[in-house]
Amino acid sequence: MPNINLKRLSEELGLSISSVSKALRDSYEISAETKKRVLAMAEKLNYQPNPFASSLRRKKSITIAVVIPEIANNFFALAIDGIQMVAQEKGYHVLTYLTHESFQNEESTIKHLQGGRVDGVLISLCRDTDSTKHLTSLHETGIPLVFFDRVPETMECPTVTTDDYESGFKATEHLIKAGCKKIACLSLSSLLSITHKRVHGYQDALKKYNMKEDPKLIIECTNNNQSNLEVIKKLLAKKDRPDGIFATVEKLAISTYYVCNEMKLKIPQQLKVISFSNLRTASLLNPSLSTITQPAFEIGKESASLLFRMIEKKTFGNRIDKIVLKSSLIERNSSR
Amino acid sequence: MPNINLKRLSEELGLSISSVSKALRDSYEISAETKKRVLAMAEKLNYQPNPFASSLRRKKSITIAVVIPEIANNFFALAIDGIQMVAQEKGYHVLTYLTHESFQNEESTIKHLQGGRVDGVLISLCRDTDSTKHLTSLHETGIPLVFFDRVPETMECPTVTTDDYESGFKATEHLIKAGCKKIACLSLSSLLSITHKRVHGYQDALKKYNMKEDPKLIIECTNNNQSNLEVIKKLLAKKDRPDGIFATVEKLAISTYYVCNEMKLKIPQQLKVISFSNLRTASLLNPSLSTITQPAFEIGKESASLLFRMIEKKTFGNRIDKIVLKSSLIERNSSR
DNA sequence: CTGTTAGCGCTTTCAT
DNA sequence: ATGAAAGCGCTAACAG
Numbered sequence: 280m281p282n283i284n285l286k287r288l289s290e291e292l293g294l295s296i297s298s299v300s301k302a303l304r305d306s307y308e309i310s311a312e313t314k315k316r317v318l319a320m321a322e323k324l325n326y327q328p329n330p331f332a333s334s335l336r337r338k339k340s341i342t343i344a345v346v347i348p349e350i351a352n353n354f355f356a357l358a359i360d361g362i363q364m365v366a367q368e369k370g371y372h373v374l375t376y377l378t379h380e381s382f383q384n385e386e387s388t389i390k391h392l393q394g395g396r397v398d399g400v401l402i403s404l405c406r407d408t409d410s411t412k413h414l415t416s417l418h419e420t421g422i423p424l425v426f427f428d429r430v431p432e433t434m435e436c437p438t439v440t441t442d443d444y445e446s447g448f449k450a451t452e453h454l455i456k457a458g459c460k461k462i463a464c465l466s467l468s469s470l471l472s473i474t475h476k477r478v479h480g481y482q483d484a485l486k487k488y489n490m491k492e493d494p495k496l497i498i499e500c501t502n503n504n505q506s507n508l509e510v511i512k513k514l515l516a517k518k519d520r521p522d523g524i525f526a527t528v529e530k531l532a533i534s535t536y537y538v539c540n541e542m543k544l545k546i547p548q549q550l551k552v553i554s555f556s557n558l559r560t561a562s563l564l565n566p567s568l569s570t571i572t573q574p575a576f577e578i579g580k581e582s583a584s585l586l587f588r589m590i591e592k593k594t595f596g597n598r599i600d601k602i603v604l605k606s607s608l609i610e611r612n613s614s615r
Numbered sequence: 616m617p618n619i620n621l622k623r624l625s626e627e628l629g630l631s632i633s634s635v636s637k638a639l640r641d642s643y644e645i646s647a648e649t650k651k652r653v654l655a656m657a658e659k660l661n662y663q664p665n666p667f668a669s670s671l672r673r674k675k676s677i678t679i680a681v682v683i684p685e686i687a688n689n690f691f692a693l694a695i696d697g698i699q700m701v702a703q704e705k706g707y708h709v710l711t712y713l714t715h716e717s718f719q720n721e722e723s724t725i726k727h728l729q730g731g732r733v734d735g736v737l738i739s740l741c742r743d744t745d746s747t748k749h750l751t752s753l754h755e756t757g758i759p760l761v762f763f764d765r766v767p768e769t770m771e772c773p774t775v776t777t778d779d780y781e782s783g784f785k786a787t788e789h790l791i792k793a794g795c796k797k798i799a800c801l802s803l804s805s806l807l808s809i810t811h812k813r814v815h816g817y818q819d820a821l822k823k824y825n826m827k828e829d830p831k832l833i834i835e836c837t838n839n840n841q842s843n844l845e846v847i848k849k850l851l852a853k854k855d856r857p858d859g860i861f862a863t864v865e866k867l868a869i870s871t872y873y874v875c876n877e878m879k880l881k882i883p884q885q886l887k888v889i890s891f892s893n894l895r896t897a898s899l900l901n902p903s904l905s906t907i908t909q910p911a912f913e914i915g916k917e918s919a920s921l922l923f924r925m926i927e928k929k930t931f932g933n934r935i936d937k938i939v940l941k942s943s944l945i946e947r948n949s950s951r
Numbered sequence: 952c953t954g955t956t957a958g959c960g961c962t963t964t965c966a967t
Numbered sequence: 968a969t970g971a972a973a974g975c976g977c978t979a980a981c982a983g
Contacts, residue, residue, distance in 0.1 A: 284976055295954045300978065310952060325752070327730035331676070332976035335667040335959045342710075350699070351912075356692045363686070363713050372732070374678075375711050377699050394663035396708070416661070536899045563872045564900035576687075620960055631970045636962060646968060668960035671975050 283324050292320050303328070339398050342372040343586060346388055346402040348380045348429070353529060353557035354575045355403070358427065361579020362401060369587055371398075380502045382407040389413045393420050399586045404429040406468040406502060423589035427582040428573075430472045437589070439582040439602045441573045443473050446606045447480025450525050450553045450571050453610060455488050457551050459523030463496040463514060465531040477527040477555070496521060500531055507531065511538045515550070526554035532570075533558075555606075562611060569611045574604050619660050628656050639664070675734055678708040679922060682724055682738040684716045684765070689865060689893035690911045691739070694763065697915020698737060705923055707734075716838045718743040725749040729756050735922045740765040742804040742838060759925035763918040764909075766808045773925070775918040775938045777909045779809050782942045783816025786861050786889045786907050789946060791824050793887050795859030799832040799850060801867040813863040813891070832857060836867055843867065847874045851886070862890035868906075869894075891942075898947060905947045910940050 289299045294313070302309045302317035309317075320326075334340045345362055347355045359375065366373045374397060378384040385405050390413060392400055400422060402414075411434045418424055418436070430438040454462050464481045466474040478497060485492050498514065500507045511534055514520065526532035532554030536546070544550050547567045556570040581602050588594045625635045630649070638645045638653035645653075656662075670676045681698055683691045695711065702709045710733060714720040721741050726749060728736055736758060738750075747770045754760055754772070766774040790798050800817045802810040814833060821828050834850065836843045847870055850856065862868035868890030872882070880886050883903045892906040917938050924930045 286976080296976090297955075297978080298953050300976095301953085304978085308952060313952080325729070327726070329671070329976050330730050330732045331667040331671040332959090333978075335665070335671055335961090336976085336978045338959075340667070349696070350686075351689070351692045351696045353687070356687045359711075360685070360687045360713070363711070367713070372710055373712075374708055375695075375699070376709075377696070377703075390663070393661070394666050396666045533896050533899065536896065540899055540902070558896065560869050560872065560894065561896075561900060563869065563876055564897060564904070566876070568900070622960080632961085633963080633971075634969050636960095637969085640962085644968060649968080665960050668975090669962075671977090672960080672962045674975075 283326050284329065288317070288320060288324065288326055291324065292317060338395070340372075340396060341370060342374055342397045343399045343401065343583070343590075344374045344376060344388075344392055344397040346376045346378060346385065346400065348378050348403060348405045350375070350377055353559070354428070354573060357557055357575035358403075358579035358582070361576040361581075362583040363579075365580050365583035365587065371587075378405040380405045380407065382409070386413045389417050392422065393417055395420075395422075397422070399423040399425070399590045401425050401427060401582050401586055403427050404431065404471070406471050409470050423586055425582050425586045425589070427578055428473060432472050432475070435599055437585055437600045439578055439585060439604070440472070441578065441604050441606045443476035444480040444483075446555070446571045446608070447477035447525070447527070448484045449480075449608050450477075450555075450569075451481045451484035452488075453553055453569060453608065454523040454525060454551055455484065455490070457523070457547075459521075459551055460490075461493075461496070461519070461521045462490075462523040462525060463498060463521040465511070465524065465526045465528075465535070466497060466499050467528055467531070469499060474527045481525055504530075504534065507534050508538060511535055512542070515539070515542060515544060521550070523551045524553075526552065529554060529556040529558060532556055562609065567611050570609050571606050572609060573606045577604055619662050620665065624653070624656060624660065624662055627660065628652060674731070676708075676732060677706060678710055678733045679735045679737065679919075679926075680710045680712060680724075680728055680733040682712045682714060682721065682736065684714050684739060684741045686711070686713055689895070690764070690909060693893055693911035694739075694915035694918070697912040697917075698919040699915075701916055701919035701923065707923075714741040716741045716743065718745070722749045725753050728758065729753055731756075731758075733758070735759040735761070735926045737761050737763060737918050737922055739763050740767065740807070742807050745806050759922055761918050761922045761925070763914055764809060768808050768811070771935055773921055773936045775914055775921060775940070776808070777914065777940050777942045779812035780816040780819075782891070782907045782944070783813035783861070783863070784820045785816075785944050786813075786891075786905075787817045787820035788824075789889055789905060789944065790859040790861060790887055791820065791826070793859070793883075795857075795887055796826075797829075797832070797855070797857045798826075798859040798861060799834060799857040801847070801860065801862045801864075801871070802833060802835050803864055803867070805835060810863045817861055840866075840870065843870050844874060847871055848878070851875070851878060851880060857886070859887045860889075862888065865890060865892040865894060868892055898945065903947050906945050907942050908945060909942045913940055 285296045285299055289296045299317055302314045363373055376388045382405055411431050425437045427439040430440055464478055466478050469475055482492055524535055526535055535552055539546055546552050553569040557572055557575050561568050585600055621632045621635055625632045635653055638650045699709055712724045718741055747767050761773045763775040766776055800814055802814050805811055818828055860871055862871055871888055875882055882888050889905040893908055893911050897904050897906055921936055
C-alpha cells in the first residue's frame with residue numbers, strides 16, 4: 280500500500296485535506312494558483328489516491344466485471360479485447376472471471392459481485408445454466424447487467440447477440456447446396472441460447488429443402504473433450520456416415536478436424552464441414568474450410584458501450600436494448 | 616451498491632456490529648451458538664460484505680493485476696487461463712490490463728497500480744519498453760511483481776520464461792537439417808527479451824553449421840501488421856528469396872502464411888516455415904507446419920504461484936526466483 | 952476560495 | 968463472550 284496520502288500532501292503544502300482533494304479533482308472552488316501547486320506536489324511525491332477510500336465514499340468502483348465460460352477461445356478473447364477498449368476509454372478497470380462452463384462457479388461469482396465490487400457486469404452464460412435466480416438477484420441490487428452471445432431465453436434483459444438462427448440456416452443451406460445428403464449437427468447444449476437457435480436454423484433449412492430431420496444426427500456434446508471426440512468418431516465410423524457436418528461452435532469443429540485427421544477422412548472430399556469459428560487463420564491454413572465468423576470484437580465493444588450507457592443512466596427508464604449483429608458466412612470451395 | 620450491511624445485520628440480530636463482524640470471520644472470541652445465528656441471518660438477508668471498506672481497513676485488496684500486450688493471442692489467452700486458475704484457488708480477483716504494445720499505456724497502467732488497487736502484479740512487457748523506471752518505482756512501493764515471458768533484461772527481478780535461446784537454436788537447426796540454405800528470421804523487436812534471445816539462438820545455429828549470417832535476413836518487424844506484410848512480401852518476392860523462415864512469434868508466422876497464400880508459394884515445398892506458436896490447431900489444419908509451442912498455461916500457473924508466494928511472504932528475504940520452462944518442438948514433414 | 956466536519960462500512964484493539 | 972470506539976483515506980456538505 281502507498282504511504283503517501285492526502286493528509287501527508289496537505290501537510291506538505293500547508294493546506295487542508297479537503298482543499299487538496301478538491302484541487303486534485305479540479306473543483307471550481309479552488310484557485311488556479313493552488314491547483315498548480317497541489318498538482319506539482321502530488322507529482323513530486325508520486326501521490327496515488329487510494330481507490331478503496333474513494334470507492335467506499337463515492338459508492339462507485341470505476342470497475343466492471345466480465346464473466347465468461349473460458350478465455351482460451353478465440354471468440355471470447357476477441358470479445359474481451361473489444362470490452363477492454365471501451366472500458367479503457369472510459370477509465371474503467373476490468374475484472375475477469377472464468378466459469379469454465381460450471382453453473383456453480385457462475386452462481387458464486389455473481390453472488391460475490393453483489394457486494395458492490397463493480398458498477399456493472401457483462402456476462403456470457405455457461406452451458407449448464409438452467410436457472411436465472413442468481414441473475415435476477417444481481418439485477419435487483421441495481422447493478423446494470425448486459426448479456427452477450429450466450430443469453431438467457433427466459434428473462435427480460437439487455438442483450439448483444441449475433442443472428443444465430445439465420446447463420447445456422449445459411450450454414451446448413453451451404454452444405455445442402457454443396458451436395459450434402461446427410462448432415463449432422465454438433466450442438467453444445469440445448470440450454471444454451473446460441474446452440475439452441477443455431478440448431479433451429481439447421482432444422483428449418485433441412486425442412487425448406489425437404490430433407491427429413493434425423494434426431495440422431497443432432498448431437499448434443501458435453502463439456503468433456505475426450506467424450507466428444509469419441510462421439511464424433513463413432514458418428515463418422517458408421518457405414519452410412521454423414522457427408523456434411525455443421526458445428527455450432529468452434530471447439531466442436533476442431534474436434535471434428537481432429538477426428539478426420541485421425542481417421543484419414545478428407546475434408547471436403549469425403550466430408551464437408553462448416554462451423555462457427557473465430558479462428559481467423561483457419562482458411563489460411565486450410566483453404567477448403569467454410570466458416571461462419573461472428574464479429575466478436577464488435578460484440579465486445581457493443582456490449583460494453585451498452586453497459587456504460589446503463590451505468591451512466593443514459594438509457595431511458597425501463598427500456599431494454601436487444602442488439603443483434605450479423606455474422607459473416609465465409610464460403611470456400613467445399614463444393615468442389 | 617448493496618444496502619444490507621453489518622449495521623443492519625447487527626440490528627436484526629440484536630448484537631453489536633463488532634460481534635457480527637467477528638462471527639462472520641469465524642473469530643475464536645465468538646460462541647458457536649452466536650456464529651450459527653449470525654451466519655443464518657447473513658444468508659437470509661443475502662449479506663455481501665463491502666469489499667472496499669474491508670480493503671481500506673485491512674490494507675489488502677485480494678486482487679492481482681495482469682498486464683499484457685494483447686489478449687487476442689493464443690499464448691496470452693492460455694497464460695491468463697493458468698493465472699486465473701491459481702487466483703481462483705486463492706480466492707483472489709484478477710484485473711486485466713492491455714497495453715497494446717504501447718509503452719505509454721504500460722507506464723500509466725503501472726502508475727495507477729501504485730495506488731494499492733492490487734496486492735501483486737504479473738506483467739509481460741510490451742515491445743517498446745526501453746526503460747524500467749516505472750517498474751522499479753512500482754517495486755519500491757512494496758507491491759510484489761513477477762514478469763513472465765517478456766521480461767526485462769537489465770533488472771534484477773523474479774521471472775518465469777521459456778528456453779528462448781535453445782528453442783531458437785533448435786528451430787533454426789531444424790530448418791538447416793531440412794535442407795534450407797538461406798534462412799530468414801522474423802523478429803519483433805530487439806528490445807524484447809524473447810525475440811532477442813530467440814534471434815541469438817538462430818545466429819548461433821547458423822554459426823554451428825558454418826552458414827554465414829546475413830543481417831538483411833534478420834527482419835525486425837513493427838507493430839503495424841500491414842507494413843509487416845509488405846516487408847515479408849518484399850522478402851519473398853526476391854529472386855534469391857530465402858528457402859526457410861523462422862518466425863519468432865506466432866503473429867509473424869500467420870503473416871507469413873498469409874503472404875505465401877497470396878503469392879501462391881507452397882509451404883513446405885517452396886518455403887519451409889517454423890515458428891513459435893500456440894495455435895494448437897495449426898498442424899491439424901495443415902500437417903506440414905512445424906512449431907515451437909510454449910507451455911503457456913503452465914507459465915501462467917507458475918507465474919501466479921510465484922506471485923502468491925511473494926504476497927504471502929513465503930519466499931525468503933531478497934531471494935529472486937527465475938523459473939525457466941521448456942518449449943516443445945513439434946517437427947512435421949517439412950523435410951520432405 | 953479555503954477549512955471543518957461527518958461519515959462511507961468494515962476491522963481491531965481494548966474494555967467489560 | 969460481547970460491545971464501544973477509533974480510524975483506514977477519501978469526499979461532500981456546510982461554514983466561514
